[in-house]
Amino acid sequence: xxxxxxxxxxxxxxxxxxxxxxxxxxxxxxxxxxLVVNGTVFYLPFISTPLSALHGTNLLLGSLQGVxxxxxxxxxxxxxxxxxxxxxxxxxxxxxx
Numbered sequence: 001x002x003x004x005x006x007x008x009x010x011x012x013x014x015x016x017x018x019x020x021x022x023x024x025x026x027x028x029x030x031x032x033x034x035l036v037v038n039g040t041v042f043y044l045p046f047i048s049t050p051l052s053a054l055h056g057t058n059l060l061l062g063s064l065q066g067v068x069x070x071x072x073x074x075x076x077x078x079x080x081x082x083x084x085x086x087x088x089x090x091x092x093x094x095x096x097x
Contacts, residue, residue, distance in 0.1 A: 018074055026071035033064045 040057045044050040 022071060022074055026068070026075070029064065029068045029071055033061070033068050036061060036064065 036057065040053060040061075044053060047053055
């Protein structure tokens with residue numbers, strides 16, 4: 001998953017478009033994450049040890065959160081590396097008055 005996402009955001013790529021598959025994967029994993037979180041919360045009143053159920057889903061939720069973060073990170077990654085034109089432009093001092 002991560003290598004496919006990295007290919008979408010190559011360092012030398014000037015293209016701002018992202019493949020539709022990345023969008024659908026992000027939507028799928030986000031929905032799955034919300035389903036697991038809501039399922040766990042709604043299931044808690046029906047069991048005698050709610051803390052053990054929360055500890056049991058910890059590993060699944062942690063790994064899903066990593067995948068969702070990777071998929072969504074493609075849409076928010078951009079700009080230049082430190083020292084790039086955007087960084088230099090932002091650090092210019094503009095005299096006042």
